[in-house]
Amino acid sequence: MRKIGVKEIEDIALGASLLGSGGGGDPYVGKLMAIGAIRETGPVTLLDPEEIAGNAFVVPIAMMGAPTVLAEKGIGRNEYRTLYDMVSSFYNRKIDALMPIEAGGVNSMLPFAAAARLGLPLVDADGMGRAFPELQMVTFTIGGVSATPMALTDEKGNSTIFKTITNKWTEDLARAVTMVSGGSVSISLYCMEGAIMKKYCVRNIVTRSEQLGKAIRSVKQGTGTPEENFLAAAEGCKLFRGKITDVLREVRGAFNFGKALIEGSAEYKGKTASVEFQNENLVVTVDGEIRATTPDLICLVDTETFIPIPTDALKYGKRVLVVGLQCYEAWRSQAGLAIVGPRYFGYDTDYVPVEARAGIQNRGGRA
């Protein structure tokens, strides 16, 4: 158990934006909301999963939809209170702790805002260990945990409770309501007991985000070059480095699809990389050869500051380092790959771990 104040939030937001793998939107908006709430009500208590009782009622909170829309329309004054009331009255029990459901951008920050405003502790865990575009893409789905009953509310005061036969149906129904509600809503789903949470969650992701954020801030203080320090801290495989020469974008369904082309520099001179994304980066190729695919994390960071660049901020001329991070182990199982592997996203290729593609046997140690 420890307290998370404004200083920690800054580091967590920065680190989580790396784990976002390009998705989750600009963490700035979420960070402002978390900081605003903490300034008003005091630091948030962060609990290790082991500090949660097996029969405690743990409720994830997130936003669904486009983070860019959230940035414009904001979150209603009472949305988290509404979610609390919906969940606790539907389940007829009080909520013991909140939890983030994904690491990355806005959704790594909003649970802090909710925890501060509701006076509840937050669990240091999530259901992805990164960001993914669809609701069913959580480790809890592998564990057979239902996303529903799920609560959804918008800033106007409309609210919906879903109960579905699969977590993919949750995604489809909730996505439809999100779009009609203007493109961004607040949700609680995968409400569960502590024992289930502990069995399937990705542990200590908030702490890892914080460590990553700190490391990004201090890349110039390590023993190697800033890039070496960054790669060591992120436990990342260097996949490419160069200048963005083109970004193609397409909005389909409720998702941002697209592709960035990168012209190589230094040891990659003369080569071209392509990064394809659906909200999050999905596949990176170099001269047509795959270097990494989902569910491994494909992250683009600024070559000077090492600050992660979300897919919606990619643009011509940016100089980027492309890094591959190993995903949470459970995603590499057959059940995990069925949910978030390359084939789910329409790529006719088998998953090969990023470190195997890169010919690297082991991750580097932590910074």
Place this chain on the structure above:
Amino acid sequence: MRKIGVKEIEDIALGASLLGSGGGGDPYVGKLMAIGAIRETGPVTLLDPEEIAGNAFVVPIAMMGAPTVLAEKGIGRNEYRTLYDMVSSFYNRKIDALMPIEAGGVNSMLPFAAAARLGLPLVDADGMGRAFPELQMVTFTIGGVSATPMALTDEKGNSTIFKTITNKWTEDLARAVTMVSGGSVSISLYCMEGAIMKKYCVRNIVTRSEQLGKAIRSVKQGTGTPEENFLAAAEGCKLFRGKITDVLREVRGAFNFGKALIEGSAEYKGKTASVEFQNENLVVTVDGEIRATTPDLICLVDTETFIPIPTDALKYGKRVLVVGLQCYEAWRSQAGLAIVGPRYFGYDTDYVPVEARAGIQNRGGRA
């Protein structure tokens, strides 16, 4: 209180298809479901609104979406039981009676199937006195009654509860879920106490449907010509008669929009009528001059059998009589016209009662 068996169902279905004003789909499918349920479980008890206690819990049941889809995918074995459980557990009270929410096609019949299967009585009332395309278009909206909490379930077992700030939001959110669910779902909304129901409902619409159905079957047995007998029984204004020469259709959003052109015959020879619809018939013009608009009922019936023709069955060559029926009085108020008047549907014209446009001061007496 009286019992509704298979024979009554036949008449109610026929009469309700006239009140459907072209909408609500082919009553045949709904009729089969109602008859199937009644054959299994016995006749349904129909209660006059006055027989309902002020504090009784009355729950409307309907299908939302495209009746043509319903005809193909059907209704799941447990949908009505699911709706019952959702509503009674969300409100934490047992349901005393069911009610239809609209007269017309499928939705005049499904409440009988539900009442038979759940062993509940049905109230002889609805919220429209006809059919309308959107959820908020009920007399209860005029009375300020909320459509929500509303329950929605599909044949696969997915279910949703909505709570919205306006009944138009209910329409928008539920329509989105309906479309994603494959285009047809079962719903309960405007769940209310007997006192509220009695204050705003359209009374005895089931009985009126039955009388209309009987009258249509016996148009050849009256004192005048079959057409005179039909018009007297329907209390209808004759607006046009002729042969359909063209039908234009367009699916937009979740609705069937379109227009039928009719070439006049007999006293209408040389004239052309146009009937525009959004699921239900909205406006009829003769040589460009408006003869009737929503919320009055615009009904097309076969010139020989006087059987009503739903908009999805309109086709080239059909000989039709176009009849205008006065809508329920409350629809003619300012509050009513704001919800279902011609301007709501995009027509830049004031509402003028059909009998005034026709120069008829009084309705004819009943047959």
